[in-house]
Amino acid sequence: MSQQEQQQAERQRNNKLRILSIALGSGIAIVGVLVILYAWQLPPFTSQVQSTENAYVRGQVTFISPQVSGYVTSVKVLDLQPVKRGDLLMTIDDRIYRQRVHQSQAQLEMKKAALANNQQQRRSAEAVIKRNEAALQNAKAQAVKSGLDLKRVENLVADGSLSLRERDASRASNSQTQADVQQAQATLEVSRQDLQTTIVNRASLEADVTSAQAALELAQIDLDNTRIIAPDDGQLGQISVRQGAYVTAGTRLTSLVPQQKWVIANMKETQMARIRPGLPVSFTVDALNNTRYDGEVEFISPAAGSEFSAISPDNATGNFVKIAQRIPVRIRITSENTEQLRPGMSVEVNIDTTGDDNGREKR
Numbered sequence: 001m002s003q004q005e006q007q008q009a010e011r012q013r014n015n016k017l018r019i020l021s022i023a024l025g026s027g028i029a030i031v032g033v034l035v036i037l038y039a040w041q042l043p044p045f046t047s048q049v050q051s052t053e054n055a056y057v058r059g060q061v062t063f064i065s066p067q068v069s070g071y072v073t074s075v076k077v078l079d080l081q082p083v084k085r086g087d088l089l090m091t092i093d094d095r096i097y098r099q100r101v102h103q104s105q106a107q108l109e110m111k112k113a114a115l116a117n118n119q120q121q122r123r124s125a126e127a128v129i130k131r132n133e134a135a136l137q138n139a140k141a142q143a144v145k146s147g148l149d150l151k152r153v154e155n156l157v158a159d160g161s162l163s164l165r166e167r168d169a170s171r172a173s174n175s176q177t178q179a180d181v182q183q184a185q186a187t188l189e190v191s192r193q194d195l196q197t198t199i200v201n202r203a204s205l206e207a208d209v210t211s212a213q214a215a216l217e218l219a220q221i222d223l224d225n226t227r228i229i230a231p232d233d234g235q236l237g238q239i240s241v242r243q244g245a246y247v248t249a250g251t252r253l254t255s256l257v258p259q260q261k262w263v264i265a266n267m268k269e270t271q272m273a274r275i276r277p278g279l280p281v282s283f284t285v286d287a288l289n290n291t292r293y294d295g296e297v298e299f300i301s302p303a304a305g306s307e308f309s310a311i312s313p314d315n316a317t318g319n320f321v322k323i324a325q326r327i328p329v330r331i332r333i334t335s336e337n338t339e340q341l342r343p344g345m346s347v348e349v350n351i352d353t354t355g356d357d358n359g360r361e362k363r
Contacts (some may be wrong), residue, residue, distance in 0.1 A: 055265035059343035104216035125195035136184035234258035
């Protein structure tokens with residue numbers, strides 16, 4: 001083979017390799033694009049079923065804490081024990097709180113006695129008023145008599161039958177009776193003011209009784225709170241306190257997990273276009289050998305999960321990368337026999353949006 005033919009064959013081989021490289025690179029690029037489209041569930045891979053692995057079982061986990069401080073005198077339950085609403089869990093030393101109840105009861109009785117005494121004082125004040133009214137009437141009668149006596153004396157003095165000395169004595173007596181009337185009027189007014197004071201003071205005493213009653217109720221509440229009871233049916237977590245330990249208000253003693261459970265699925269924002277409350281849901285639980293349960297969309301979060309974080313994200317920066325946000329969706333479990341479900345379990349959720357077609361047409 002001549003050198004020219006060899007060169008031509010080499011060029012043909014290089015052209016074939018170049019075409020193969022371009023085809024391979026194009027194939028890889030197409031595959032990459034298809035993978036991205038599939039991962040984001042974009043056309044032509046759009047599915048009527050929206051799925052996510054970012055989902056977990058949730059429950060109303062209640063942390064049990066005391067409202068009063070003291071030494072734990074007994075622990076009636078065990079770790080992980082099922083309990084019923086109202087079951088006694090623990091007790092706190094109640095001696096101090098019981099004495100406070102007795103003290104409040106004594107204070108209440110004292111205030112009630114003062115209130116009853118006020119009623120007696122009112123009756124006494126009303127009797128004094130009646131006595132002073134009678135005294136005033138007597139003083140007025142004496143003044144009238146003294147005035148008439150003075151007129152007769154002055155007539156007799158005018159014709160010389162009586163001396164001036166007797167006239168002056170009669171005038172002094174009349175003035176004294178007039179002063180007695182004024183004194184009786186003042187005494188009557190004082191007694192009326194005393195009655196009014198007693199009436200006004202009754203409102204204060206009634207308020208004291210109400211305050212003492214409230215103090216007794218508060219003391220009784222504290223005494224009742226020395227008995228820690230289960231707020232609902234459910235199963236306890238681990239007991240973190242033992243008999244003899246000193247606890248303060250708010251100390252976490254244990255936790256209670258009621259029977260009510262639901263699923264929170266954190267869906268991508270690109271999956272939310274057709275998700276509506278009421279859509280059917282199926283999910284499998286990893287911890288239960290992918291056991292399948294049914295449910296339905298109950299609520300959709302009013303904002304993305306990032307909006308509820310302690311520090312809100314600030315995207316006003318020079319270097320920005322768009323990241324799909326997650327929208328929490330609450331799913332009500334409609335299947336029966338959910339006793340094996342535990343809050344915190346991971347699940348895989350599938351939301352069937354096929355039934356949303358009619359709703360989209362109506363909108």
